[in-house]
Amino acid sequence: MPIDPRPVPLSPTLAVNEAIVRKRREGVPVLPLGFGEAGVPIHPALVRELSAAAGRGAYGPVAGSAALRAAAAGYWSRRGLPTDPETVVCGPGSKALLFGLLLAVGGRVAVPSPSWVSYAAQATLAGHAPALVATPPGEGGVPSAALLADAVVRARAEGRPIRAVVVTLPDNPTGTLASEETVRKLCGVARDHDLLIISDEIYGDLVHDPARRVFSPARVAPERTVVTTALSKHLAAGGWRLGVARLPEGPFGRALRASLVGLASEIWSASPAPMQHAAAYAFGEPPELVAHVERSRRLHAAVTGAVADRFAAAGARVRRPEAAFYVYPDLEPLRDRLRAAHGVTTGAELTGLLLERYGVGVLPASAFGEADGVLRVRVAPTMLYGDDDDRRLEALGSPDPVSLPWIAGALDRLSGVLADLTDLTDLAAPAPGRACGAGHRTGSGHSPVAAAAS
Amino acid sequence: MPIDPRPVPLSPTLAVNEAIVRKRREGVPVLPLGFGEAGVPIHPALVRELSAAAGRGAYGPVAGSAALRAAAAGYWSRRGLPTDPETVVCGPGSKALLFGLLLAVGGRVAVPSPSWVSYAAQATLAGHAPALVATPPGEGGVPSAALLADAVVRARAEGRPIRAVVVTLPDNPTGTLASEETVRKLCGVARDHDLLIISDEIYGDLVHDPARRVFSPARVAPERTVVTTALSKHLAAGGWRLGVARLPEGPFGRALRASLVGLASEIWSASPAPMQHAAAYAFGEPPELVAHVERSRRLHAAVTGAVADRFAAAGARVRRPEAAFYVYPDLEPLRDRLRAAHGVTTGAELTGLLLERYGVGVLPASAFGEADGVLRVRVAPTMLYGDDDDRRLEALGSPDPVSLPWIAGALDRLSGVLADLTDLTDLAAPAPGRACGAGHRTGSGHSPVAAAAS
Structure with missing residues (x-):
């Protein structure tokens, strides 16, 4: 054969x-009890928006429509992360965007242990088996700062340097949300060792206590943090395949964006146009x-x-x-x-x-x-x-x-x-x-x- | 940075x-005059099907819904390629499927010169710069059999063996359709040198002379040919991002399918569910x-x-x-x-x-x-x-x-x-x-x- x-x-x-x-x-x-699907119907208003855009057959820009990027920028801005729509890139699910980011990094990444099944699998497909770093007791999704610093130093000595770290806020599988202090410590290590931070915040709107909010590493280390989210979890539209990434501003962010958009253009061309229209509505966060x-x-x-x-x-x-x-x-x-x-x-x-x-x-x-x-x-x-x-x-x-x-x-x-x-x-x-x-x-x-x- | x-x-x-x-x-x-978009509206009946399925929020099987796979099997069967739905894999565009196939191959591929811009780019991203092989005079999309055989022998001698060959029927950029004879010769070389054939037939329904039909390599070398197509060109739904691949039957085909579906599960999870519903309708080829x-x-x-x-x-x-x-x-x-x-x-x-x-x-x-x-x-x-x-x-x-x-x-x-x-x-x-x-x-x-x- x-x-x-x-x-x-x-x-x-x-x-x-x-x-x-x-x-x-x-x-x-x-x-x-195995699959991470939201388990509720998509809201009728969101379904209506997709229906209204069903005739959109054009490919559109690789990074996503201007309307969607502006809406996503507004979504993040309302969460303490002022965002230029130019830094937003949309993809067919945040999973695809994460894979694109790992390919763009082109080096080894650290991922929390435990963490979502696909980070390690994607990193391996992108060419580098990841470094698994345990999380602090009771807090999932963010590698322990001390252990991460150790792993970075060791990896460098071994000639297999770690270039980036993935965090999940809040976390899958543990259902926990790392504290501000833990996030700040992680950012400190990332700064000290010049790591990119990829913060998967797909469950960000599903913190059970409405008074508690995600403290994103992009608050502390905006120059080196990419944030991703999607419609799949809080809006139950996993089957629609639509995610967005918020990249850093500045020359590094622009180079990363160019790389990600180039990869996107060769792997998936663009994200589904009807879903982009509906996602622009969703990220506008209408009251319903x-x-x-x-x-x-x-x-x-x-x-x-x-x-x-x-x-x-x-x-x-x-x-x-x-x-x-x-x-x-x-x-x-x-x-x-x-x-x-x-x-x-x-x-x-x-x-x-x-x-x-x-x-x-x-x-x-x-x-x-x-x-x-x-x-x-x-x-x-x-x-x-x-x-x-x-x-x-x-x-x-x-x-x-x-x-x-x-x-x-x-x-x-x-x-x-x-x-x-x-x-x-x-x-x-x-x-x-x-x-x-x-x-x-x-x-x-x-x-x-x-x-x-x- | x-x-x-x-x-x-x-x-x-x-x-x-x-x-x-x-x-x-x-x-x-x-x-x-630069972009390969179909330039006509999506047919209202197809738009209606997408609208009707807009509420589908579940992820569904990685390979695609049973209805879509059965419809695609019927589409190919009507074109002289009897197809078991189990051999069909759907993806968010045939571009993503082609990338997945090149990753699954995990080795060097030959692509025609000239050929669609993304084959070579994808092959390089998948880890192996492709071998470019010229097409016969007046026929685009299929490497000249003699030149391909030469390239395969040379590549093997250099320790960079060629594992697969990509063909485009009909062709982009030349707008030509390779003859049955050219396809048969290509299949002969593929058999002699044990190459996988990836046949991109996305323009298959757009041969201008209705009496002429694509002669697919899957007719001659079904055991080693993957065929891909999509809704993007003849149905003008590029912005919907929905493609399908038809893999070989038998143990090799099953191993290739397992690899492709595994890669899909880690890169894009599944294809957009509402589009799958509409695509099942489209591949049923209703008269309108x-x-x-x-x-x-x-x-x-x-x-x-x-x-x-x-x-x-x-x-x-x-x-x-x-x-x-x-x-x-x-x-x-x-x-x-x-x-x-x-x-x-x-x-x-x-x-x-x-x-x-x-x-x-x-x-x-x-x-x-x-x-x-x-x-x-x-x-x-x-x-x-x-x-x-x-x-x-x-x-x-x-x-x-x-x-x-x-x-x-x-x-x-x-x-x-x-x-x-x-x-x-x-x-x-x-x-x-x-x-x-x-x-x-x-x-x-x-x-x-x-x-x-x-």
Whole structure:
């Protein structure tokens, strides 16, 4: 055969989504908690804007329409980041823009550990395996300043210098928001070691406490910070594929912009024109969209909080999320039970068991750059909001969404799965029964819990 | 500054488009002949389909929706290429798919010379400068089989083996369609030397003679041929960003698909969901769209033919295009005049003069991989169809579009520019007057022709 195609695994978040869709199609009852989709309908006003622009067939400028760039500049300016529309570049999703930025950097980057699955994968595709740097305790998304400084010095000594650092504010997978102090320290290290900062703020409007706001590194180190965001999370339009990046002003920013726009022109030409029109409307933040985002934020807070409580009740170590729509429980306290009942010793074994035995789709910490043995899982409960738009809208409008029968039922099923997972009852039987019990459990394919909930 | 961003020039086609937009904004009368946009409105039925799907906010499968993949499979099956929907992968434009394929190949590729500007640029970004291989006389888009075989043997001896070959059927920039014999010979070389064939058939439905059809290499060498197409050209929806690839069946095809889908999942996640819905409708080829494509084809044939005639009348060497919407005249017969009147000796000097002095945007042959000294230019006359949709629709429906006043006027202006460009009258004056004449010409910024046509 002519070539040996480069082996590139499917992005784990998309892979678990597709596995869940397959299982559902096979008639297996599923609990889809793997995929980072916002889980609410796009607001009708935003849909109307896309409809109105459906006839736009021209390519338009690579960097995006003037209207969209001006609207995005206004969006950032209202968040304490005065922005010249000339520094804004639009792309088909912020994922594509991040890949373009990593190609433009053309060198090694540091990424937080844990962090979103695609930073490390993209960096590797762009030619340089990243340096993984742990985050401070309780704060995800921003590498610990001291550890980053160490990594930079070490990498330079090894002849593989680090050129940039990626941060996520607020964070996926941990659902936390790094403090101003942590961000300031990170910026200090970036200045000392002359690093570009790429700040992925796609969950920026989904901080659960409305009084808390993201403190962007662009506030402290504007000369070296790129900020990205998109319509995918707070406006639930992931399927539209539209993101924006805000680049630094000045000669360096202009050179970076020229490189990014050049790469964009060769990789994706331009972003979808109808979506650009709708995005210009969205970044203008009309009151109906602001209210919609506020309702989504409350829904995400309520359900992720309830999920965290269920994990805590089952004996996991877990923080209540502060932002976004993820929970990141650690099943370390249950390690002995998991090993005894199922022979599980790694995160991937744990999530594989959850998927195959219970139809529960979650991702292991290893997908986010943590060690294989870590028993944390990322839980994304947004798909529980409803199977159709009527239910999703009801969840969005409900003062107490976790009491809605389909959400309460899913949460109860999750509790049942967790109880069954760590249940050692069968193991109390004598040794032969033990093996038999384990065989019975994995042999059926469906657990009693999964069957009951179907 | 933290990093030295990778220098990536803007894709020349997009760059000339943006230069023309800037000039127009400055009030300079322009003749925009640089950009490969279809120049006709999207059919209302297709717009309606996008509108109907505007609310689709979910990401969906990386490879594309089942409905779109089935429709694309049907489209190819009706063209003599029976297609399993499982072998179809959708992307945000066929440009992004081509980049993904080059990354999946992970080695050096051969591209025709001349050929579309982005193949070579993408190959370089993917890590390997391409081998440029000349096409047979009068047939663009497919490297000469003998020259390709030579290049492959030489490259292997140099330790930089060629893994794949890109072909364009029909061709951009030449507007020609390679013959079945040429395609068969190319496939023979690909088999002999075990090359992957990437066949870009985005202009496949725009062969001017309805009795002639593209002969795809996938007919002869299905085990090693990937075919790409999109909505951008025959359906005029470039701004929608939606393309599809048809991969080989069998183990090699499956490995290539896994690699491409993995890359897609990390670079662009998925293609815009509303566009996928509309594309499924489009690839179903309902009669109203088939008729629309037929009308576009006639319009492209009429106007490109007329443009070719104008260049021929001005003394250029030029073929009447057989497909797509490009003319590729060679001003070599006018070389002495161009040098005497303007000091022009390269293609880029020629197109620079045309843009700055006359507001005429065309691309030099060097942008398509030909030598700097070649005086060919690529002319894309689709922007002349009209400045608004009323005119474009009138052009589309006209039995004789070149007689419409705005198209006839633009063609006359083109003739005027070409006459002025090669006019040596001023040069008949004595030596001092000569320099003065040249100074007067370039000093005004607007030529008399451009001013008259404004």
